[in-house]
Every structure is written in C-alpha cells, then in structure tokens.
Amino acid sequence: MxxxxxxxxxxxxxxxxxxxxxxxxxxxxxxxxxxxxxxxxxxxxxxxxxxxxxxxxxxxxxxxxxxxxxxxxxxxxxxxxxxxxxxxxxxxxxxxxxxxxxxxxxxxxxxxxxxxxxxxxxxxxxxxxxxxxxxxxxxxxxxxxxxxxxxxxxxxxxxxxxxxxxxxxxxxxxxxxxxxxxxxxxxxxxxxxxxxxxxxxxxxxxxxxxxxxxxxxxxxxxxGVGNCHIYVDSSADFEMAENIIINAKVQRPGVCNAAESLLVNEDIASEFLPVICKKLIDMGVEVRGCEKTRQIINDVIQATEEDFKTEFLDLIISVKVVEGIDEAIKHINRYGTKHSESIITKDYFNANKFLREVDAAAVYANASTRFTDGFEFGFGAEIGISTQKMHARGPxxxxxxxxxxxxxxxxxxxxx
CATH class of the missing domain: 3.40.605.10 (Aldehyde Dehydrogenase; Chain A, domain 1)
Structure with missing residues (x-):
C-alpha cells in the first residue's frame, strides 16, 4: 500500500x-x-x-x-x-x-x-x-x-x-x-x-x-460543509421568498449549497410560516421547528440544538423564528459553517447590513444559495468551495x- x-x-x-x-x-x-x-x-x-x-x-x-x-x-x-x-x-x-x-x-x-x-x-x-x-x-x-x-x-x-x-x-x-x-x-x-x-x-x-x-x-x-441559512425579513416579498426557499432546499438537497435552516422574522411568522411549511411538507421535506414555530404550526417536529448545527444533505430543514435581523445574523454566525447565507428583504439597509455582517464565503440578498458554484460564478467548474480565509475563499x-x-x-x- x-x-x-x-x-x-x-x-x-x-x-x-x-x-x-x-x-x-x-x-x-x-x-x-x-x-x-x-x-x-x-x-x-x-x-x-x-x-x-x-x-x-x-x-x-x-x-x-x-x-x-x-x-x-x-x-x-x-x-x-x-x-x-x-x-x-x-x-x-x-x-x-x-x-x-x-x-x-x-x-x-x-x-x-x-x-x-x-x-x-x-x-x-x-x-x-x-x-x-x-x-x-x-x-x-x-x-x-x-x-x-x-x-x-x-x-x-x-x-x-x-x-x-x-x-x-x-x-x-x-x-x-x-x-x-x-x-x-x-x-x-x-x-x-x-x-x-x-x-x-x-x-x-x-x-x-x-x-x-x-x-x-x-x-x-x-x-465547505454547508449549513446554509435563508433569513426572511419582515419586508420580504412572500412569493419571492417561497420560490427561493423551495429552490434552495428541494432542487438538490444533497449538495453543500442547499439551504439547511430557515429563519423568519417574528413580525411575519404567523402569516408566512403556515404557507411555506405546507409547501415544504407537501414536497417531502421534514420540518423541524423551534418553540415559536410550533406554536404557529403544531404538527412540525421539535427542533433540537443539534438540528441548528447540522448539514442535513437531505429533505430536512430546521426553522427558527427570530426577533429581527440582529438575531438572525447572530444565529447564522454562531451555527453557520461560513459557506452561503441569504436574506430575503425589500429593505435596502437590512440587505446591506446582512451582506456586511454575516461571516460567510458567499452572502446573498434575494437569491438562492444554490448559486454558490464554480459554473454559476463563471469559473467553468470548481475544485471545491473554500470556507476558510487563507489563500482562497468561496468557489x-x-x-x-x-x-x-x-x-x-x-x-x-x-x-x-
């Protein structure tokens, strides 16, 4: 050998x-x-x-x-x-x-x-x-x-x-x-x-x-291990948010740029979560939610601390209701793997705050995390997605x- x-x-x-x-x-x-x-x-x-x-x-x-x-x-x-x-x-x-x-x-x-x-x-x-x-x-x-x-x-x-x-x-x-x-x-x-x-x-x-x-x-x-998040801000366009979440989670759940966790602003949670969770569940996704999520939708599985740390690479997603963008950023920087993170918002200030403060190789405003890919970035192909900060980062x-x-x-x- x-x-x-x-x-x-x-x-x-x-x-x-x-x-x-x-x-x-x-x-x-x-x-x-x-x-x-x-x-x-x-x-x-x-x-x-x-x-x-x-x-x-x-x-x-x-x-x-x-x-x-x-x-x-x-x-x-x-x-x-x-x-x-x-x-x-x-x-x-x-x-x-x-x-x-x-x-x-x-x-x-x-x-x-x-x-x-x-x-x-x-x-x-x-x-x-x-x-x-x-x-x-x-x-x-x-x-x-x-x-x-x-x-x-x-x-x-x-x-x-x-x-x-x-x-x-x-x-x-x-x-x-x-x-x-x-x-x-x-x-x-x-x-x-x-x-x-x-x-x-x-x-x-x-x-x-x-x-x-x-x-x-x-x-x-x-x-890149990809524990990727999508945060839906209070000003988000619901239809856009639904399309991006479905794409990021369902299109190819076994890849590193698929979304593994969904964060939703508490101001819109009672209106948005029932719609998106039903769509995800109808498409075969297992939803694991925090306590606030389960108060809104009581038939989702209780999320554990480990769920928020996990790259599922499967039709599973963790969901958390957050107070606002600051809690969303704090959660992502704690549990994320510095791969790809996205905010859905109409608020220009919040979009730029998210892009500036989230520590990841690729950060998005109003787009799917599935684009973190050498081909999609115009590199022809990729050798991998680097989540470190030395020499190379991203695709x-x-x-x-x-x-x-x-x-x-x-x-x-x-x-x-």
Whole structure:
C-alpha cells in the first residue's frame, strides 16, 4: 500500500514540471480531447456507475446521496461540456498580477505560477473527477485524485478515459493520477507526503474534512460543509421568498449549497410560516421547528440544538423564528459553517447590513444559495468551495489553483 501511494505521488511530482511549462493551446487541446473521450465512453461510464448506485442502495444511502452519486447521459455530457468551458477560460499561468519599479531601478513583477501537485480527496460525486482534473490541467498542475469507496467504479472508469484520451493524443497521461484503493490508509499516507504533494483539498462531509485538516502535514485548503441559512425579513416579498426557499432546499438537497435552516422574522411568522411549511411538507421535506414555530404550526417536529448545527444533505430543514435581523445574523454566525447565507428583504439597509455582517464565503440578498458554484460564478467548474480565509475563499476556479512568484529585473544593482 505505502509503495503504491508513494509511486503515484512520485509520478505526479515528476510530471508536474512538464505541465507547468506547457503553453495554453496545448492545455486547451488536452481538455478538448478529454471532453471527447467522455462523450465517446457514455455507455461504459454509465454501466460502471450502475454498480456504485446498486451498492449504495443496498447500503441504504439516502435518496439525496444516491442522486449525487448517479451519472446518466445528460450528466456525463455536462461533465464533458465543463471541460470545454474550462478550455475557453483565460489561462492564469504567467499573468502579471502587479508590477512596479523601485527607486534603485529594480523592476519587480508578481506573476502567477502553478501550485505544483494538488491532491483531491473527495466523496460521492464522480463528476468531481473530471472537474478537478480539468481545472488542474488548465492551471498547469498535476493532480492526484482519491475518491470515496462509494464511487470507486465510476471514478476509476472516468480516470481511465481521461488518461487514455491524453495518451492517444500524444500527451503525458501521468498528469492525472488516481488512487484506486478504498482503504483509508491511503488517505493517511497522502496527508504525509510533503515531499511530493504541494496542497490537499478535501471535498465531502464534515467527518472527512475534519480528519484531513487535523491530521495532514501537507497544507490543506478547507472546503465547505454547508449549513446554509435563508433569513426572511419582515419586508420580504412572500412569493419571492417561497420560490427561493423551495429552490434552495428541494432542487438538490444533497449538495453543500442547499439551504439547511430557515429563519423568519417574528413580525411575519404567523402569516408566512403556515404557507411555506405546507409547501415544504407537501414536497417531502421534514420540518423541524423551534418553540415559536410550533406554536404557529403544531404538527412540525421539535427542533433540537443539534438540528441548528447540522448539514442535513437531505429533505430536512430546521426553522427558527427570530426577533429581527440582529438575531438572525447572530444565529447564522454562531451555527453557520461560513459557506452561503441569504436574506430575503425589500429593505435596502437590512440587505446591506446582512451582506456586511454575516461571516460567510458567499452572502446573498434575494437569491438562492444554490448559486454558490464554480459554473454559476463563471469559473467553468470548481475544485471545491473554500470556507476558510487563507489563500482562497468561496468557489475555487483556476486562479485559486495558482500561487505567485516575484520576477525581478536588474541592471547590476547591489544592496548597500
């Protein structure tokens, strides 16, 4: 096991210097060939994915998690299209971020460079495999992919297709590495390979992210557990609020930018809550409410302290009646995971107060939290959604996968 993981890391490290030097046209061609490979392999990818879905159903996975795991023709074509969109994006590598000249005549430039070797540890969503590979290639990085056991067959065939697409077209397939063992020991080993890996990005549930953050000696970019809130202010348009809440909770409940908690201003709670809760319940959502909520709607489940902390990733939502915007902000900053938060209001002052004071990677006024996504933000795809404040925050596109170096031009200057 140890030799296997180290070998993969070594191959990624050796190839990283090659891809770092590649020009934009070559990287774009690789992405287009990878995209073609996915579309030409629809049937075999779907067959392998069915094995994972069958096992997930046998193990009693929730319908939301099975949805995240499932691939079909439409989703595979979206993966392929995602690679094409990445090819259309500006190449960040070699761009001058800033430049200046010192009084002694030294010309200094800050230039974007690849990070080197990026390790991605992720769960459930096999589309991450192609998105991550595509973004790393466009940003001049080699990548080591370690997907979860629940998607092992899907991830393995996707990587095989991507690597074969590179090799058939004269490119180095070693730019993309895949750890195809499901033993957690492989993750533990990756976390200690500072010699070969420049950064690790965990994508998945709270347990995985916490485990990597607490145990890795390789630098980690912490991505998003999403306990996301929607606060309905006293001046909110009810129809707008209903549409946004339904979208944020129901469209895809198993994703990190889905709403998990609803906060409602007490001035409108008796009028608004019966309507929205009925709609949610009719759509299969389990509503867990605070005491004030249950006084208005007595057939909802009692919410616990733990419910307000929980990323359900399912058709469940916690509901709390709050006195006003200050209590809403206080609640979100206490229980939120700094991912995505939204206010529904007609009050310009309250909207700006919320956007200014809520501590999260993405804050919204009158829009669904479901937009926190690399594709929706115009990044083509994303490597993850960072909830930390160092290096990168929010949906991580190409620039988040780069560092900088200082390029200094002189004419014989020496320091006195």
């Amino acid at each position: 140890e030799n296997y993981v180290i070998l993969k890391a070594k191959m990624a490290k050796e190839s990283s210097s090659e891809i770092a030097k590649m020009d934009t046209n070559s990287k774009n061609l690789m992405l287009l060939k990878m995209s073609e490979g996915l579309e030409n392999s629809l049937d075999i990818i779907i067959e392998e994915n069915k094995k994972d879905v069958f096992k997930a159903k046998e193990k009693g996975f929730s319908s939301a998690l099975i949805d995240r795991l499932t691939l079909n023709e439409k989703r595979i074509k979206e993966m392929a299209n995602g690679l094409r969109k990445i090819a259309q994006l500006d190449d960040p590598i070699g761009k001058t971020v800033s430049a200046w000249t010192r009084p002694n005549g030294l010309q200094i430039q800050q230039v974007r460079v690849p990070l080197g070797v990026i390790g991605i540890i992720y769960e459930a969503r096999p589309n991450v495999t192609s998105d991550a590979a595509g973004l790393c290639i466009k940003s001049g990085n080699a990548v080591i992919l370690k997907g979860g056991s629940e998607a092992i067959n899907s991830n393995k065939i996707i990587v095989d297709v991507l690597r074969q697409s590179l090799e058939k077209n004269g490119f180095n397939k070693e730019f993309i590495q895949f750890i195809d063992v499901t033993d957690r020991e492989a993750v533990k080993m990756l976390m200690k390979l500072n010699e070969y890996i420049d950064v690790l990005i965990p994508r998945g549930g709270e347990g995985l992210i916490k485990f990597v953050v607490e145990n890795s000696t390789v630098p980690v970019i912490e991505t 991580m596109g190409l620039e988040a996968l780069t560092s900088v170096k200082y390029v200094v031009y002189g004419e014989g200057q020496i320091r006195e």
